[in-house]
Amino acid sequence: MNWRLIGACTLAFASVQFSPALGQTDIQSQRVQFARGASSATVKGTIKGYAIRDYVVGARAGQTMTVKLTTPNTANYFNVTPAGSDTAIFVGSTSGNSFRGTLPVSGDYTIRVYLMRSAARRNETANYALAIGVTGRPAAVAPKPSVDAVVPGTQFHAVTSIPCKAAPGQPTRQCKAGVIRSPGGEATVRITLPGGSERNIYFNNGNASSSDARTPKFSVTRDGDTSIVTVGAGERYEIPDMLVTGG
Structure with a gap:
């Protein structure tokens, strides 16, 4: 998979910003x-x-x-x-x-x-x-907003698709993923699962540290330049370093 992320040209995750009336506001x-x-x-x-x-x-x-x-x-x-x-x-x-x-x-x-x-x-x-x-309880790592440029029409600094599995026994699929990078090396990767639900994975200094899932089960292994994140009983996400850090 090509992990060269071209933020300004990526259409995935694009959303239309509907503005309220802006006459003499x-x-x-x-x-x-x-x-x-x-x-x-x-x-x-x-x-x-x-x-x-x-x-x-x-x-x-x-x-x-x-x-x-x-x-x-x-x-x-x-x-x-x-x-x-x-x-x-x-x-x-x-x-x-x-x-x-x-x-x-x-x-x-x-x-x-x-x-x-x-x-x-x-x-x-x-x-x-x-x-x-x-x-609810805040994430173990709580990213602050970043001043980096975002992909037009989104809140993300980069977007791509990653291999994912939503539950045990399900096949690995491609899920849309976007990252919000923050000062100090913190980041949130938001993954859209098949069916439309979402999962947030939180990073600190490039390392996956926690998720927004209610289960405490969270583990990370490394495969080259990719973090293999497992959440709960069988959610699995392959998140490339380039998405998280942009480097």
């Missing part, structure tokens, strides 16, 4: 902090026309974030953007008003509430409630 930002001992909070607000509300939530790689928007206005949506990126990992206008996902990096995530352009032009109003939760 009024953007207000608010940090959301959970009460002591709590893992969630609900904020309420109103937007009108081109107004946008950004809610900033601090979280760590490996944790699970949930967001649910309740609104009577069918043109009212939200996006979720990770720390250090301008590309949303969730776009409400195409995916609905409920998000749940494992976080790829540590830092501040922005949840942007907006009206679609057609509704903004009509100067519509939306009263909404936004329920935000962050649960």
Whole structure:
């Protein structure tokens, strides 16, 4: 397999960034902090026309974030953007008003509430409630956002396909994989499994150290310049060093 990764020309993992209305935009930002001992909070607000509300939530790689928007206005949506990126990992206008996902990096995530352009032009109003939760234990290695260039249309610094196996007894297949590299030699490799589920593998100084799986079973062997990562009872991933480090 050719592991020369050409970031700017790679179409795998490409996603369309749907922007909210950006006319004469009024953007207000608010940090959301959970009460002591709590893992969630609900904020309420109103937007009108081109107004946008950004809610900033601090979280760590490996944790699970949930967001649910309740609104009577069918043109009212939200996006979720990770720390250090301008590309949303969730776009409400195409995916609905409920998000749940494992976080790829540590830092501040922005949840942007907006009206679609057609509704903004009509100067519509939306009263909404936004329920935000962050649960689970963070990864052993929690990557911070990087300033490296990303593949256009994605949050990844490189993308490729790797040999993978989702369960014992299944054949080895090719899975899409993207990497988010961070300062200090940390990285997150996100793998899309057959069926659409995802697995995050975390690296420290080029070495696989943990995953976002709930099982503690995690092992790594080396085959030349490739890490053979086994998770749980039989997940298996062959991750090349070049994907992780870019070197």
